[in-house]
Amino acid sequence: MIYSTRGGLEEQAEGILLGRVSSPLRVPVRVKPSDFLRHCLIVGTTGSGKTSLAMRIASELKRYGAAVVLDWYGEYQSVGDRILRVGAGDPVAIPIEDPLDAVFLLEEVLELSPPQSYLLAKLLKKPRDLERIVDLLEAYEPEARWEVETKASLARKVSLLLRYGRAFRVVQPSEVGRVEEFSRGRLTVFDLSSLRTLELRRLVALGVLNAVRYLKERRELEEDVFVVVEEAHNVMARGRFLQKYLAEVRKLGIGLLVVTQSPAGLDYEVMNNTNVKIVKALKSAEDMAAVSRSMNLDPRVASMIGKLGFDEAVVEAPSLTEPVVVELDWDPRGSER
Ligand SMILES: Nc1ncnc2c1ncn2[C@@H]1O[C@H](COP(=O)(O)OP(=O)(O)OP(=O)(O)O)[C@@H](O)[C@H]1O
Ligand SMILES: [Mg+2]
Incomplete structure (x- = not known):
């Protein structure tokens, strides 16, 4: 049996219809909002x-909570209820x-060496000092002699954050609620595409994730929050931020949709901490092997990954007893075809 009854039929009928199992029975595959809260x-x-799919899921998820997108390339305008062009408008x-x-x-953002972090800690006395760090x-x-070289290398790195104008400002955590209006039924898009450097996009992305976490921790936002993290391999860098975040926020009612093209580079913990996995077509043998291994795929299913079409994906979800090929279907009523 492929479709388990875990969670009860009523709840499953409420969930988001991903599609139908690619088999003669065409069993519908639904994912409950609570499953998305476990990432x-x-x-x-x-x-x-990937982006087209994440867009559709986010548009559906906003019925169950606030939806937020960290839009790396400015692709979400058509689905956003509120678009913030970071770098072009308000910081x-x-x-x-x-x-x-x-x-x-x-x-995390600048991949600092220990001496660079040390020097930075020495310079930053107040939170808002970050805005005038250059x-x-x-x-x-x-x-000391070592500080001369460290100062120069740190200056090169921080200039990447501030060279192109004011994309961000530092606030106290208690102020976040006043500036961010996340609410159920609303999809807020942070369009990062006009930020010129990877580092600045990464800083803003982590800043928004921290803001969402503060709002939930301080109970200033009752609604669940679903955050799409586009191009997550760029957000992750070498550090541990996203890995830790995934593990820590699930109890707070924050669900992440982590979107990436580099499964081979994905941390074991990211695989482990995401409850729903949607694998679209992959080309490189390394990526296919990484995904098959970490999802423990049946060889028959694994062999399909290179051949999946736009409307197909291998899906692992709590409503399925094992990962299967799903024909993605976006009729919101879930009617039989
Ligand atoms: N179901 C579909 N049917 C037909 N075309 C599609 C479908 N889904 C996506 N496309 C088209 O394929 C192209 C790539 O889609 P999309 O941007 O969603 O891919 P992606 O995996 O996010 O790519 P990237 O790695 O570049 O971010 C787009 O032009 C999109 O309109
Ligand atoms: Mg994309």
């Missing part, structure tokens, strides 16, 4: 239709409580 991974090669509010939070954030660094007189 979803969408992987597939470039152009395999994004990044919550920072303690200067050390800013150090942790920049460690000036602080310029004014700093090195106290």
Whole structure:
């Protein structure tokens, strides 16, 4: 049997219809919003239709909570209820409580070395110092020989964040609720496409994720929040932010849709901490092997991954006893075809 009765039929009927099992019975595959709160991974090669799928899922999920998209390439305009063009309009509010939070954030975003982090921690005395870090660094007189080189390399890195104008401003966590209006039925798109550097996009993405977490932790937002993290391999960098975030926020009512083209680069913990997995077509043998291994795919199903069409995916979800090929179907009423 492929379709289990876990969760009860009533709840399943309420869930989002992903499609139908690619077999003569064409059993519908639904995913409950509560399953999305335990995170979803969408992987597939470039152009395999990940973004189109994430767009449709996010548009449906907003019925169950606030939906937020970290839109790396500015592709979500048509589905957004509120579009924030980061870098072109108002700066994004990044919550920072303690200067050390800013150090942790920049460690991740700029992939700092230990001496660079040390020097940064020395310079940042107040949370808002992050906004003038270039000036602080310029004014700093090195106290030791090693600091001369570290200062220069750190200056190169931080200039990537501030060179192209004000994309962000630092706020106290208590202020986030006043600037961010996330609500049920609304899909808020943070369009990062006009930010010129990868580092700046990554900083804003992590800042928004932190803002969502603060709102839920402080109970300033009752609704569940579903966040689409586009191009997640760029957001993850070398650090642990996203991996830790996935593990920590599930109890808070925050569900991430992690979208990436690089399954081979994915951390074991990301695989482990995503409850729903949607695999679109993959091309490289390395990616296919990584996915087959981590999802423990039946060889017959694994052999299909290279041949999947736009409307197909291998899906692992709580409503299925094992990963199967699904024909994606977007009739919201879920009527039989
Ligand atoms: N179900 C579909 N049927 C037909 N065309 C589709 C379908 N899904 C996506 N496409 C088209 O395929 C192209 C790539 O889709 P999409 O941008 O969603 O892929 P992607 O996996 O996100 O790509 P990238 O890795 O470049 O981000 C787009 O032009 C899109 O309109
Ligand atoms: Mg895409």
